Amino acid sequence: MKEFPVSKVYRLLEPGPVVLVTTRARNGTPDIMTMGFHMVIRHDSPPLLGCIIGPWDHSYTALRDTGECVIAIPGADLAEIMVDIGNCSGRDTDKFARFGFTQSPAKTVSAPLTENCLANIECRVADTTMVDRLSLWILEPQAAWINPDRPEQRTLHHRGDGTFTIDGPVISLRERMVLWKQFQD
Numbered sequence: 001m002k003e004f005p006v007s008k009v010y011r012l013l014e015p016g017p018v019v020l021v022t023t024r025a026r027n028g029t030p031d032i033m034t035m036g037f038h039m040v041i042r043h044d045s046p047p048l049l050g051c052i053i054g055p056w057d058h059s060y061t062a063l064r065d066t067g068e069c070v071i072a073i074p075g076a077d078l079a080e081i082m083v084d085i086g087n088c089s090g091r092d093t094d095k096f097a098r099f100g101f102t103q104s105p106a107k108t109v110s111a112p113l114t115e116n117c118l119a120n121i122e123c124r125v126a127d128t129t130m131v132d133r134l135s136l137w138i139l140e141p142q143a144a145w146i147n148p149d150r151p152e153q154r155t156l157h158h159r160g161d162g163t164f165t166i167d168g169p170v171i172s173l174r175e176r177m178v179l180w181k182q183f184q185d
């Protein structure tokens with residue numbers, strides 16, 4: 001995997017892919033969950049992300065205890081596995097073993113990277129003030145990695161009902177982005 005600047009992490013998430021979130025509990029056990037509810041909050045200085053992880057998820061406890069996670073973006077080839085990861089719990093399942101995912105150590109957090117995915121974003125919790133009320137965590141990316149040599153680069157997008165779209169053609173409207181030239185380099 002190749003390091004990717006945290007100041008450009010918004011480009012990985014602004015298209016709205018379904019993601020996976022890894023955590024590592026205090027006892028060292030890793031977990032992974034599926035997440036569709038996330039958003040970019042700030043581009044840079046520092047970059048900030050928002051995501052919904054609720055107390056119904058086993059991952060919630062590790063995120064609360066450690067303040068760390070990794071957001072991993074699966075390729076379209078991982079569609080079935082991504083759904084299955086989101087339909088079982090680390091409470092009673094070793095999901096890394098069950099789904100044959102390859103973990104590797106992150107640079108800045110204890111949660112593992114997943115080499116199977118096309119990007120990994122190491123995050124620290126930056127703000128918990130909306131967690132009790134809304135299960136909304138504010139995360140600050142610390143480091144990011146991409147897998148540019150992975151054959152399948154298309155991402156998945158949940159339509160909210162168990163159906164998904166896969167990335168289609170990319171069109172460029174850069175010449176019309178007259179107010180936002182700084183985001184095109």
Ligand SMILES: Cc1cc2nc3c(=O)[nH]c(=O)nc-3n(C[C@H](O)[C@H](O)[C@H](O)COP(=O)(O)O)c2cc1C
Pocket residue numbers: 018031032033034035036037038052053054056057058059060082083085086087088089090091158
């Ligand atoms: C497509 C999909 C999207 C999901 N999005 C979210 C989400 O945004 N937030 C959330 O808390 N759970 C979400 N879930 C549910 C969790 O992935 C599920 O509760 C998961 O099994 C939690 O794993 P854990 O108990 O090991 O933490 C989603 C599940 C699927 C299949």
